[in-house]
Amino acid sequence: MxxxxxxxxxxxxxxxxxxxxxxxxxxxxxxxxxxxxxxxxxxxxxxxxxxxxxxxxxxxxxxxxxxxxxxxxxxxxxxxxxxxxxxxxxxxxxxxxxNPGIEEKPSFELFYSTTSDLWEYLLWQLRLSKAPDEIRAVAEIIIGNIDEDGYLKATEEELAKIAETNIETVKKAIELVQGFDPPGVAARDIKECLILQIKALDLGNTLVQSIVEEHLEDIRKKKYETIAKKFNVSVDEVTKAVKIIEKLEPRPGRNFSKIHVNIPVxxxxxxxxxxxxxxxxxxxxxxxxxxxxxxxxxxxxxxxxxxxxxxxxxxxxxxxxxxxxxxxxxxxxxxxxxxxxxFQREFFDKGISYLKPLNLKDVANDLGLHESTISRVTSNKYLACEHGVFSFRFFFSNALPSNHGSVSTTFVKELIQKIISEENPANPLSDKEISDMLKKQGIDVARRTVAKYREELKIPPKSLRKQKIIKEETE
Known part of the structure; x- marks a missing residue:
């Protein structure tokens, strides 16, 4: 051809x-x-x-x-x-x-408190100290080697070399800085940080300190019976000690950090x-x-x-x-x-519990625009109202069936969080039990869906939420 x-x-x-x-x-x-x-x-x-x-x-x-x-x-x-x-x-x-007649808007940064610089705060305390000049000079170097969380990131040998002094002087300088506020500052690890705070509370040489020194991993795994057996005490005493430990600050420099926080505009x-x-x-x-x-x-x-x-x-x-x-x-x-x-009038009138199911197509049809246009508009943008600052995407959620019509997944997550916050810590609810409770309220949510929403809310499973409280048996 x-x-x-x-x-x-x-x-x-x-x-x-x-x-x-x-x-x-x-x-x-x-x-x-x-x-x-x-x-x-x-x-x-x-x-x-x-x-x-x-x-x-x-x-x-x-x-x-x-x-x-x-x-x-x-x-x-x-x-x-x-x-x-x-x-x-x-x-x-x-x-x-x-509109020139609009009342001037308050800056949302006014709602965020400013904090002092951790290093400035420690140096200020050092200037008030009556320690010998040699110790104060080394302490200043120590403060310069503390990170934003409040931990000392240099070894005693490294500090001695920098300060051109001996280890004993360095130890005294570290002890001086560790006595400053906030409690736990200048610690080398989490264990030392917690012990410093325990001593500041006059709980040194108690069960609380012993648990921190030897059983931090068992606390995380909630092995209270193992701890009780080791120290020959009741589980109730261990539980009380753990509650004190849980209130300690693992990052003592947190409230003094000047790390930039991205505030939604x-x-x-x-x-x-x-x-x-x-x-x-x-x-x-x-x-x-x-x-x-x-x-x-x-x-x-x-x-x-x-x-x-x-x-x-x-x-x-x-x-x-x-x-x-x-x-x-x-x-x-x-x-x-x-x-x-x-679409979300009730939310703006009454709050988050009244958020309705909504998808991009609903808004697109309402405005006569393409769904992709609505997607672009709602991407990385925020809306401020009397209930707070919300991403535009917050207002869009899937519908779940209920006896009163459909409800938004956001509302269901709020319910799950509320149910868990009110549960008995000694006998937390399983995902199946939470699912059954929601069904009694007319909301049909499967156990797997509850588990999915719980994970999205960063709530641990039942086994990690359980706090064993057993009364000491009397002989």
């Missing part, structure tokens, strides 16, 4: 994402911090963008003045800019994020005002952009080369597309929040 070439006309359909749509999708899934970083990068790369540092009224005045004296650009660019400013005039001002605030909910999009920390008037005026220059005009038009188009995409992102997040309030 001879090979030949010929032209054919075929009609096919395929989905092509325009650069504008790709940008919108990208911005939609960016969390607050990454959005801010992306905008700052665009500011550096595109001369057509600049920070809008003026007040809202000044900005409106500028837009009005520019409308009276339009920039002499070609028809495409003129339509784009006119449409953009027309949208800004009536888009978000009634959505919350442009709310993308949306939902405030209840006179029985209705007000949605405020959080734009704090996000650079506010506007088109650069200076660079737009360059379009009017007659001595620009064709390459220069092409460059300016491209940057102008990219700038307008970015501004539009940011506005579109804000609109979509606002609409999704509205839909969440609609």
């Amino acid at each position: 001879a090979l030949e070439q010929k032209a054919e006309l075929r009609l096919t359909q395929k989905l092509a994402l325009t650069p504008q749509l790709q940008l919108q999708l990208k911005l939609l899934q960016l969390p607050q911090l990454e959005l801010s970083q992306f905008i700052e990068l665009q500011l550096m790369e595109n001369p057509m963008l600049e920070l809008d540092e003026e007040t809202e009224n000044d900005h409106e005045k500028e837009v009005s003045e520019e409308a009276e004296e339009p920039v002499a650009v070609d028809k495409l660019e003129k339509i784009m800019i006119d449409e953009y400013f027309a949208e800004r005039a009536d888009d978000g001002r009634d959505l919350g994020y442009f 709310p993308d949306v605030y939902v405030n209840r005002v006179e029985g209705e909910y007000q949605i405020i999009l959080n734009d704090e920390g996000i650079p506010k952009l506007r088109l650069s008037k200076l660079y737009r005026q360059l379009f009017t220059e007659k001595d620009l080369s064709s390459d220069e005009k092409k460059y300016l038009k491209e940057k102008f188009k990219n700038a307008v597309e970015l501004l539009r995409s940011i506005e579109q992102r804000n609109r979509t997040i606002y609409r999704v929040t509205e839909s969440l309030i609609k």
